[in-house]
Amino acid sequence: MPELSGLDIASYVVYLVAAVSFILGLKFLASPTTARRGNQIAAGGMALVVLWVFVTDFLLADGGIGQAWILAVGIPLGAIAGVVGARRVPMTAMPQMVAIFNGAGGGAAALVAVAEFLRDAGESTLLPLPFVIATLLGAVIGSVSLTGSIVAFGKLQGFVAARPVKYPGSQVVTAVLLLAIVGLGVYLAAIANSVPLFLLFCAIALVLGVQLVMPIGGADMPVVVSLLNSYTGIAVAATGFVLNNYALLIAGTLVGASGGILTQLMCKAMNRSLFNVLFAGFGTGGGVSVAGPAGDQTVREISAEDAAVLMAYGKKVIIVPGYGMAVAQAQQPVRELMDLLLERGVDVEFAIHPVAGRMPGHMNVLLAEANVPYDRLKEMDEINDDFEDASVALVIGANDVTNPAARTDTGSPIYGMPILNVDAAENVIVLKRSMAAGFAGIDNPLYAEPKTAMLFGDAKKSVEELVAGVKAA
Amino acid sequence: MELTGFELVAALFILVLAAFVGYEVVSKVPTMLHTPLMSGANAVHGVIVVGAMFVAASSEGPLRIVLALLAVILGTINVVGGFVVTDRMLDMFKRRPQGQSPQEKG
Numbered sequence: 001m002p003e004l005s006g007l008d009i010a011s012y013v014v015y016l017v018a019a020v021s022f023i024l025g026l027k028f029l030a031s032p033t034t035a036r037r038g039n040q041i042a043a044g045g046m047a048l049v050v051l052w053v054f055v056t057d058f059l060l061a062d063g064g065i066g067q068a069w070i071l072a073v074g075i076p077l078g079a080i081a082g083v084v085g086a087r088r089v090p091m092t093a094m095p096q097m098v099a100i101f102n103g104a105g106g107g108a109a110a111l112v113a114v115a116e117f118l119r120d121a122g123e124s125t126l127l128p129l130p131f132v133i134a135t136l137l138g139a140v141i142g143s144v145s146l147t148g149s150i151v152a153f154g155k156l157q158g159f160v161a162a163r164p165v166k167y168p169g170s171q172v173v174t175a176v177l178l179l180a181i182v183g184l185g186v187y188l189a190a191i192a193n194s195v196p197l198f199l200l201f202c203a204i205a206l207v208l209g210v211q212l213v214m215p216i217g218g219a220d221m222p223v224v225v226s227l228l229n230s231y232t233g234i235a236v237a238a239t240g241f242v243l244n245n246y247a248l249l250i251a252g253t254l255v256g257a258s259g260g261i262l263t264q265l266m267c268k269a270m271n272r273s274l275f276n277v278l279f280a281g282f283g284t285g286g287g288v289s290v291a292g293p294a295g296d297q298t299v300r301e302i303s304a305e306d307a308a309v310l311m312a313y314g315k316k317v318i319i320v321p322g323y324g325m326a327v328a329q330a331q332q333p334v335r336e337l338m339d340l341l342l343e344r345g346v347d348v349e350f351a352i353h354p355v356a357g358r359m360p361g362h363m364n365v366l367l368a369e370a371n372v373p374y375d376r377l378k379e380m381d382e383i384n385d386d387f388e389d390a391s392v393a394l395v396i397g398a399n400d401v402t403n404p405a406a407r408t409d410t411g412s413p414i415y416g417m418p419i420l421n422v423d424a425a426e427n428v429i430v431l432k433r434s435m436a437a438g439f440a441g442i443d444n445p446l447y448a449e450p451k452t453a454m455l456f457g458d459a460k461k462s463v464e465e466l467v468a469g470v471k472a473a
Numbered sequence: 474m475e476l477t478g479f480e481l482v483a484a485l486f487i488l489v490l491a492a493f494v495g496y497e498v499v500s501k502v503p504t505m506l507h508t509p510l511m512s513g514a515n516a517v518h519g520v521i522v523v524g525a526m527f528v529a530a531s532s533e534g535p536l537r538i539v540l541a542l543l544a545v546i547l548g549t550i551n552v553v554g555g556f557v558v559t560d561r562m563l564d565m566f567k568r569r570p571q572g573q574s575p576q577e578k579g
Contacts, residue, residue, distance in 0.1 A: 018520075019491075022520075023494055023498060025517065026499065026510070026513065026514060027498045029506065029509060029510045029514075029559075030498065030499060030501065030502040030503075030506060030510060031503075031506070032503065032505070032506060035506060035509055035510075035563045036560065036563040036564070039509075039513050039516075039556060039559045040560070042513060042516065042556070043516070043556040043560075046516075046517070046520060046552055046556070049520065049523055050522060050523060050526070050552075053526050054526065057526065058530055061530060067531075067532055067538075067541075070529040070532065070541050070545060071526065071529060071545060074525075074529075074541075074542050074546045074549060075522075075545060075549050077546050077549070078522075078545065078546040078547065078548065078549025078550045078552075078553065079549050079550075081546075081549075081550050082549060082550045082552070082553030082554030082555075082557060083553055083554070083557055085550070085554050085558075086553075086554045086555075086557035086558035086561060087557065087561070091562075091565075094508065094512075094558065094562065095508075097554070097558050098508075098511060098512050098515055098555075098558065100554075101512075101516070101519075101550060101551050101554040101555045101558065102515050102518075102551070104547040104548070104550040104551040104554070105518050105519050105521055105547070105548065105551035105555075107543075107544075107547045108521045108525055108543075108544045108545075108547035108548035109524070111525070111540050111541075111544035112521065112524040112525055112527075114540060115528045115532075115537055115540040116528070118536065118537065119531075119537065130481055222508075225511070226507075226511050229511055229514060229518070232515075232521075233517075233518045235521075236520065236521045237488065237491075239521065239524045240484075240524070241484055241488075243527055244480055244484065245523065245524065246484075246487060247520055248520055248523060248524050249484060249488060249491070250487060251517050252520070252521075253487075253488050253491035253492050253495060254491050254494060254495040254498075254514075254517065255495065255515075255517050255518040256492070256495065257492040257494075257495025257496045257499075258495040258496070258498060258499035258510075259511070259514055260496075261495070261496055261499045261500055262502070262510060262511055265502065265504075265507065266507060269504060352505070359507070359508040359511075360504050360505070360507035361505040361506055361508040361509065362508060364505035365505075365508065365509075365562055365565045368565040369565040377505070379503075379505075
């Protein structure tokens with residue numbers, strides 16, 4: 001067993017402290033009251049380990065200070081980009097932001113693996129097998145995560161087609177890419193540490209990342225981002241193996257495992273398997289074939305005044321927020337509407353579907369921002385039986401999560417997804433920009449029901465009109 | 474690159490145990506915290522910036538320096554952006570006094 005110097009031992013202790021801070025951080029993040037502290041604890045552990053490595057490997061190491069300029073340039077650049085990105089984006093664009101940060105991490109992991117391989121390869125003897133395997137894993141998974149995240153970002157941001165992009169033979173191409181990666185990997189590990197082949201190996205992995213995410217529909221991007229997050233964790237763990245560094249190993253593995261579970265939880269909330277999300281090309285069918293904007297549905301329109309009266313004289317209103325509310329930034333007027341109705345003695349509750357918006361928790365975050373109290377937000381299972389007592393179900397920019405086709409139409413791509421029972425309410429008022437289909441690209445038969453009335457227009461403007469209407473009522 | 478047998482075994486132990494911890498820690502989370510949790514976990518794997526620092530510390534030759542610099546930038550974006558964006562999300566979950574009067578403006 002190698003003898004450790006005092007400094008080495010101190011390093012291990014620092015890694016241990018950081019690892020504990022990450023574990024506690026994730027644990028605290030799992031509860032609303034401690035979540036913020038959890039994030040701060042993890043950030044503190046991270047700062048500690050970065051500072052420590054700066055001291056030991058740059059300040060105290062021979063010649064280390066000569067390389068410190070790399071940090072002096074790189075860290076401020078990265079920090080500014082990170083802070084500006086994180087602070088500037090509107091809450092609606094959070095998912096994209098997480099995707100981009102994740103891609104950056106994946107890219108960094110791949111670069112570290114590449115740098116390690118390039119340094120050590122090319123000698124006459126083969127590198128030790130565990131080292132090469134970890135390097136290859138770090139490079140391939142990091143690369144897939146990098147380009148996959150970029151595509152996910154593009155789909156959420158709207159500059160890459162949100163619909164599933166498939167071409168004939170697309171799955172064959174994926175299989176060929178995978179085979180090429182496995183074949184090259186075996187060759188690189190067992191036969192020759194060839195640098196050109198290694199670079200080809202990385203290039204194929206970059207293409208694979210694009211190839212894997214393109215066929216997945218925009219509505220499923222949160223699950224994809226979560227999965228890629230887990231991938232980056234695994235890539236980081238692999239580089240931890242390569243560098244024999246416990247901080248990387250533990251943090252990477254933690255995220256790899258917890259990200260995997262989180263991905264499963266998200267799929268479960270949509271009542272679908274991960275396999276179905278990744279390979280079914282959700283939204284390929286219906287959206288295109290039933291494309292006519294209004295389909296052949298006849299819908300009933302309602303004025304804001306009439307809708308306001310229905311609510312003002314009702315006994316219970318259940319508000320169903322969706323992505324449309326997020327886009328229109330309608331959360332403040334929505335809260336005002338809630339306040340007015342409560343003043344009049346109308347009970348108001350919010351029904352939050354697990355996948356409302358673009359990410360789980362998206363609606364909670366927005367409504368919390370507008371100071372809607374927690375206890376008014378009900379999760380689907382909690383509130384689904386209450387719709388029959390509701391005078392009005394007010395659907396604000398939500399579509400697929402209210403689609404009754406999910407219950408009945410076995411041919412529908414969202415068949416089997418649990419939905420909010422808005423159609424059980426006495427009246428359904430749907431605030432919607434236009435008759436366009438939802439993110440899954442399918443029509444919603446709810447709109448054709450006789451008890452449903454549509455209020456077209458920008459969600460924020462419509463809600464403001466409702467507020468004015470309730471005041472006047 | 475000398476990984477001794479002992480170090481290899483120790484790393485494997487840590488890998489497996491950490492995987493179980495990751496699984497346990499996250500297996501019970503309310504839906505509304507899925508996004509902040511994903512974002513927080515995303516920031517945690519930003520620890521790759523430390524790996525990038527190791528590469529930077531031992532970088533010789535322009536190619537390795539470029540790789541190290543890029544890795545440091547990307548890793549820092551991941552860490553800093555990840556924690557800041559998570560904090561911003563969680564800022565919106567601030568506990569407020571229950572039964573607050575509806576007139577109060579937020």
